[in-house]
Amino acid sequence: MIRYQISRSKLEEAIEEEKPGWLEEARRKTEAFRQAGEFNEPDGENSWGDIKAVYMRLQKNKCIYCERKLESEQYGKIEHDVEHYRPKNPVKAWPSKKMKRVYDFPTGNASAKGYYLLSYNQLNYATACKTCNTPLKLNYFPIAGSRINDSDDFERLKRESPYLIYPVGDLDENPENLITFEGVLPVPKMKRGHRHRRARVTIDFFALDIREELLKMRARIILSVWLAYKSLNNQSADAEDRDTAQSIINIALSPESDHTNCARSFHNLCQQDIQRAREYAEQARRILPTE
Ligand SMILES: [Zn+2]
Structure with a gap:
């Protein structure tokens, strides 16, 4: 995992160029979800796919999480999923009981509500391969703090202390400061603390050391x-x-x-x-x- 640097204004410019009016429509939809208190858009009306190519280009056609190279824009859109970093739908607890994985630190509760105000926020998107997005990511979002799923204020959202790393732009830490490699194996760069746990959970979550x-x-x-x-x-x-x-x-x-x-x-x-x-x-x- 590496960072893909882009400023917020450059990202917005790229989106506007890709699909003029998308950002305005996204703001309108977000206000409607704010009024409704939930994400209630029917499946067929989702329009985040319209700006998928912006993230594919930014990420050099690589999966944001596992760094696999996928096919490029002309033939490859089918291979890339638009990934919502914070899930738009109800959040499940990770690890699930079935995973039989135990940590000696909290990883966050399930939540009946998803992060509905971020379903159309460009700073909540990336593109991921199908393996990372489904079945691994699904609607999980492990955090160390308390869940804040009624906000689109990224400063406030930091208090959740997410474990998964968000490598687009500068909202989050550079992944290379958290995860390094010993040969083929990804390992936490830090010996202890939350930054160590972020690396550990991200590696485990996407099975980056066993695929x-x-x-x-x-x-x-x-x-x-x-x-x-x-x-x-x-x-x-x-x-x-x-x-x-x-x-x-x-x-x-x-x-x-x-x-x-x-x-x-x-x-x-x-x-x-x-x-x-x-x-x-x-x-x-x-x-x-x-x-
Ligand atoms: Zn992947």
């Missing part, structure tokens, strides 16, 4: 960065090979690539602890099928 294809994709990236790093530091490599190696690293560290946080964490490690990096590269190789 097989995520691990394999990260393993491929680690191996390519490892080879490139070694070539770049090999004095006997020719100029062309070193150029190619530098390009491979630049691409892997760019937000355009999938699993950027993993690539950046591994590349940092190469510079700080080459022996540990070698061990992670060997682990990555063992994860991948050999034929």
Whole structure:
């Protein structure tokens, strides 16, 4: 997970350009929900899909949570879901009993009301892959504080102390300050405290450390960065090979690539602890099928 930086005014400009009048309509709908005290729009009338491409472009066609690269706009809209960070519908308690997961800290109660004032708020959106959005995200929204589902004031909403991270713009902390990678595995960057728990819950919530294809994709990236790093530091490599190696690293560290946080964490490690990096590269190789 990485941050996708954009100012509020630039995001609004991009939305207005994508679908003129959408923001005005969203404000009108939000006022109607405020009067009604609930989100009561029939399914067929939802219009957040009209601005899906704005988030796909901002996120470089990656899932906001698992950093998988999906297809781009021309063919890919079907693969991306508009994700409501805070659920518009009634909120379920997470973890559910069925998950058999126990934490020694509170994760928030269920709520009969969703965050109805945020159903049409552009700062409550991102695009996610179908796996992350359904079945993992559903209508869960674990928090450390008390639920505030009758507000669209983001300063006030911070008091909920959400566990899941919101990587669009600067409303929330940069995910890379909370989650780093040890080889293919995401881990909390902090040793303790709420920021540690945010990372732990986000990783558990989206199963970021156990989804097989995520691990394999990260393993491929680690191996390519490892080879490139070694070539770049090999004095006997020719100029062309070193150029190619530098390009491979630049691409892997760019937000355009999938699993950027993993690539950046591994590349940092190469510079700080080459022996540990070698061990992670060997682990990555063992994860991948050999034929
Ligand atoms: Zn995903």
